[in-house]
Amino acid sequence: DAGVIQSPRHEVTEMGQEVTLRCKPISGHNSLFWYRQTMMRGLELLIYFNNNVPIDDSGMPEDRFSAKMPNASFSTLKIQPSEPRDSAVYFCASSYQGTDTQYFGPGTRLTVL
Amino acid sequence: GENVEQHPSTLSVQEGDSAVIKCTYSDSASNYFPWYKQELGKRPQLIIDIRSNVGEKKDQRIAVTLNKTAKHFSLHITETQPEDSAVYFCAAIPSGNTPLVFGKGTRLSVIA
Numbered sequence: 001d002a003g004v005i006q007s008p009r010h011e012v013t014e015m016g017q018e019v020t021l022r023c024k025p026i027s028g029h030n031s032l033f034w035y036r037q038t039m040m041r042g043l044e045l046l047i048y049f050n051n052n053v054p055i056d057d058s059g060m061p062e063d064r065f066s067a068k069m070p071n072a073s074f075s076t077l078k079i080q081p082s083e084p085r086d087s088a089v090y091f092c093a094s095s096y097q098g099t100d101t102q103y104f105g106p107g108t109r110l111t112v113l
Numbered sequence: 114g115e116n117v118e119q120h121p122s123t124l125s126v127q128e129g130d131s132a133v134i135k136c137t138y139s140d141s142a143s144n145y146f147p148w149y150k151q152e153l154g155k156r157p158q159l160i161i162d163i164r165s166n167v168g169e170k171k172d173q174r175i176a177v178t179l180n181k182t183a184k185h186f187s188l189h190i191t192e193t194q195p196e197d198s199a200v201y202f203c204a205a206i207p208s209g210n211t212p213l214v215f216g217k218g219t220r221l222s223v224i225a
Contacts, residue, residue: 033212042217043157043202056211091156095212101147102213104156 004105006092012111018080021108024073025094033102034067034077035091043091049075082112115140115207119216126193127224134219136203137185145206146186147213148177152199160201161188193223 005024013019025032033048047057049069057067064083069075079086089109093102116139126132136146147162163170163177163186170177174193179186190197200220204213 031212043215045212045215048212100145100206101159101162104149104158106156 004092004094004103006090006105006108008108009106010109010111012113013082014113015083016081017112018078019082019086019110019112021077021090021092021110023075023077023092023105025075025092026103027073029094029096029103030072031095031097031100031102032069032075033093033095034075035093035104036088037091037107038088046077079110082110084112086110087112114211115143115205115214117203117205117214117216119203119219121219122217123220123222125222125224128193128195130193132190132193132197132221132223134188134201134203134221135185136187136205136216137183138205138207138214139184140205140207141181141184143184143205143207146177146179147204148175148188149202149204149215150199151202151218157202190221193221195223195225197221198223 007022031050034046036044046059047067048055052069067077089107091107092105095102119136144165148160149157150160151157161172161175161177163179174191176189200218202218203216
């Protein structure tokens, strides 16, 4: 199994631009999680899906952030418009059940100038 | 909801010594406790886990202990090596259909 796949691995953009991060979970996993990691705030859960349905998005920092999961093998996290304080590493993780072990993707390092 | 506290936030040990990282949790119904290791620039990776029906689990140089009465669990690394240097996260799954709650992490430095 290829594991959780994320793209792009690195993204550099200018303030105000739209950013879309992509994730493919492990085949057969039915839960997907988006995290943000910074030195100051550590690992933060932004949103998670069970069977493609968003369950808890209370971690999404503001309306500029949105996430979708149109099918079991693909999810996106969009930031529009992006701001410098959004600079972080964004991880996607998946699990067989929402309350089981999570496996992380390699992350997307986002830099907003 | 569940709250996971992790200590210490940083830990330095000499190569060959042991390292211990401790976590406490608040939800007495939590029943699954994984530990993740994150090397610099890499993803968090599961290294060991324990379920509430077990008190201790070992895998070569690492072990995890669980005290359900006190609601704390610990990671023990023996004979530390420079490649053990990383950030370690503990986590717990609370009751109900809710996902992992992570601790803030411990940065372990093994000095050669």
